[in-house]
Amino acid sequence: MATYAIGDIQGCHQELLSLLDEISFDDNNDQLWFTGDLVNRGPESLQTLRFVKQLEDRAITVLGNHDLHLLAIANGQPQYMHKGDTLDAILQAEDREELLFWLRNLPLFYEDEGLGFVLIHAGLPPQWTIDQARAYAREVEAVLAGDNYLAYFANMYGNTPDLWSEDLQGWDRLRVITNYFTRLRYCDADGRMEFKEKSSPGNQGAPYQPWFEIACRLSKQQKIVFGHWAALRNYEINYKKENVYPLDTGCLWGGELSALRLQDEKWFSVPSRQPRWLSE
Secondary structure, eight states, rough: OOEEEOOOTTTOOHHHHHHHHHTTOTTTTTTTOSSOOSSSSSSHHHHHHHHHTTTGGEEEEEOOOHHHHHHHHHTOGGGGTTOOOHHHHHHTTTTHHHHHHHHHOOOEEETTTTEEEEEEEEOOOOOHHHOOOOOOHHHHHHHHHHHTTTHHHHOOOOOOOOHHHHHHOOOHHHHHHHHHHHHHHHTTTTTOOOOOOOOOOTTSOOOEGGGGTTTTOTTTTTTTEEEEOOGGGGOOHHHHHHHHOOOOOOOGGEEEEEEEETTTTTEEEEEEOOOOHHOO
């Protein structure tokens, strides 16, 4: 049995099928981990969502910001729809409610102690231990799976607060937890997030750093698989030294769709089929 972690798909269903062929995926024995952002901006979000859902216990998926965006649009927040969204096929599908219910009950954080890996979408602030990250993720997951999820989506969007405090309560607390797990790229040593910077590291303003390079980060001893940040494919550092494995290699933007076999940390990838204009 092998476990393969796969980066952000964002509706690139054909590339996913090609990648599964590349790794010789055995659906009777192997397991797939997905870093989130199954949907949006790519051409086949509905097909991707259906495919991953039917894998059942052969797949572990964490929620990404685009997945939460879909859920918000479908649950009373259509004003946040963006021009480039490709969510209509899901919103109009006959199995829409079944798909959305499944998506809403996915976690933000997953850990396999036997393999020694944690799966998240974006990042963790430096002051969180892995135990704290797990507990804070459960707070959001409980609301998403509970009766108050409509209010969650009404209060999900926003960049404030941009800094964690244990004293935070209510929607501010849930929003900042959500933003760390699904939107974080850069922060300062205190964990204050910078949302405007999205490019490859080296061009950001002080005092912000990639979240995984903060020297005081308390999760450094844990191997972390994540996605969300396609520009990292152009950033050359020793990721293994930082115990992080960024898997978003920009399939949507004309790059590649990539997988990491967790047992031996072997890398696999297939080229994007997306039009060149997307990568530009």
